[in-house]
Every structure is written in structure tokens, then in C-alpha cells.
Amino acid sequence: MNLFRFASPAAFFPVAGRLAPWFGAAAAVLLAAGLYVGFFVAPTDAQQGEAYRIIFIHVPAAWLSMFVYVVMAGWAAAGLVLNTRLSAMMASALAPTGALFTFIALWTGALWGKPTWGTWWVWDARLTSELILLFLYFGFMALTAAIDDPRRADRAGAILALTGVVNVPIIYFSVQWWNTLHQGASVSLTKAPSMAATMLAGMLLVALAFWMYSIAAALLRVRAIIAERERASEWFKEAVA
Amino acid sequence: MSWHGIGDFLHMGGYGLYVWGSYGVTLGALAVELLILVRRERSLRRLRAPGLGARPR
Numbered sequence: 297m298n299l300f301r302f303a304s305p306a307a308f309f310p311v312a313g314r315l316a317p318w319f320g321a322a323a324a325v326l327l328a329a330g331l332y333v334g335f336f337v338a339p340t341d342a343q344q345g346e347a348y349r350i351i352f353i354h355v356p357a358a359w360l361s362m363f364v365y366v367v368m369a370g371w372a373a374a375g376l377v378l379n380t381r382l383s384a385m386m387a388s389a390l391a392p393t394g395a396l397f398t399f400i401a402l403w404t405g406a407l408w409g410k411p412t413w414g415t416w417w418v419w420d421a422r423l424t425s426e427l428i429l430l431f432l433y434f435g436f437m438a439l440t441a442a443i444d445d446p447r448r449a450d451r452a453g454a455i456l457a458l459t460g461v462v463n464v465p466i467i468y469f470s471v472q473w474w475n476t477l478h479q480g481a482s483v484s485l486t487k488a489p490s491m492a493a494t495m496l497a498g499m500l501l502v503a504l505a506f507w508m509y510s511i512a513a514a515l516l517r518v519r520a521i522i523a524e525r526e527r528a529s530e531w532f533k534e535a536v537a
Numbered sequence: 538m539s540w541h542g543i544g545d546f547l548h549m550g551g552y553g554l555y556v557w558g559s560y561g562v563t564l565g566a567l568a569v570e571l572l573i574l575v576r577r578e579r580s581l582r583r584l585r586a587p588g589l590g591a592r593p594r
Contacts, residue, residue: 313578316578320571335546340550345550345552346549346551346552346556347549347552347556349549349552349556350555350556350559353559353560353563354559357563393570396566396567399566400562400563400566404562404563407555407558407559408559411552509567513570513571516575516577516578517574519578520577520578520581523581536581536584
């Protein structure tokens, strides 16, 4: 089977519609499991009490905010280089969900910062670069929406998305490069996580749930984008006739 | 972790406002996005129903 067949909007449209509910269901199951572990299995934190339980959505949302951006920029780059229409549509389909997770990371961070740091917000390197990520998502969405010709909008958006990728390693390494308020990484690929195994399990389950949710949301949104852009084409008329 | 009843669970060791404020807004935001997407999906399906956008062939 040639997977590149699905690079055509006409071929991908029905596939996306069939796959989305499965990813949505996987997200619901993983989220339920993650929240159960987070609230009923993971112990109370010795220093922060119950306030730390915000971690089970804060860290997964922050991971997804960066991951979705990288995937979005990857699709944008593919669209720019290969000139495939579906790639650019995938980039546009991911942006609102990425922006949502960025907002969630900032919001839950503020609600966690108040009881533990004594402030909702500081111009710390990690917080500031995450806020810039939110503005990059907004910029991408505004720019692509402001240009009438979809192919020109895609190219302009792709260049913005690719330029903004430089911000992702800045977010990730900000806690090492600048010694400001936000704590360092508790979980990394190079060393054992500095937290209880059940806490880590809850966090990973919610991260997987958010990941599956993002895929489901992007698949549903790309169908709407395809429908909007291909409304006049023969295959779409035949598909809905 | 064992909670002493629902009141204790909601109280969250005194951090209820912060914890539930985080979870409420997160789950609410995801639910709203999903609702918007499912509505759009329904309107796509409606294109297929006879008399609503379907052209004679």
C-alpha cells in the first residue's frame, strides 16, 4: 500500500473521519486512568501538600504545547518543500489545539504559582518563553486567516511557524540557561525521574491522553478545512452528493 | 491516597480553589473545543442529507 496516496485531501478526508473517534475514545480512557492515578493512587507531596496535584495537567499540557508546535512546523515545512496541499492543512488544523494547550499550561502554572511561589506570574525565562509560544500560535492563526489566497496564506504561515521553532529549545532549556524562578525538569531522558513512580505514571497517562486528544482534534479540524477549501472541486461534490 | 469523604476531597488540603480551578478550566476548555469540532462535523454530514446542499445528478 502506498501511504502517499493519503497525501491527497480527497483520499484523506474519509480516513480522517473514520480515525478521529478512535483517537477520541483512547484519549477519554487514558484521561480517566490518569486522573484516577493522580487523585487516588499518587501520595500527598511532602512539601507542597495537595497543591502539587496540578502537575498532572500542567506538565502534560506544557509538553504538548511544545510538541504540537514542532509537529505543526514539520507539516508546514513539508508543505513548503513538497508543495503538498494536505501538509499545510494539517499545520492549520493543529494550531488552535496547540494554542489551547499553551493557554492551559500558563493558566495551571499561574494557579500553581500562587500557593507555592506566592505570585500568579513573574517574568521568569520559562514563563516568558511559553507566553511567546502562545503569541506564535496566535500569529500563525491570524496571518493565515488574513490572506485570502489559501496557497499564499499557507506559505506565509509556514515561514512564520518555522521561524518560531527557535523558541521551542529556548522554552525547554530556559530552566538551565537562566537561573530564575521556575524549577528544573523533574523528568528527562538522561536521568532517572526525581519523583514517585505513581506521580510519574499519572503524568504520563495524562500526557498520552492529551496526545490522543490532539490527534483527534486535528483530524476533525482538517476535515472542516478540506471541506472549506475543496467545496468547489468535483470529488467533494461527489462525496457529499 | 485515601480521602476522608467528598468534602475532604474537594477541600484538597486547603488548595481546592487552585487545584479545581486548574482542572475545571482545562477540562472545560477541551470540552468546548471538542463541542465546536463535533458541531462542524455534524454540519459536514448534513451536506450529505437530501435537500440540504445535495445537487441532482
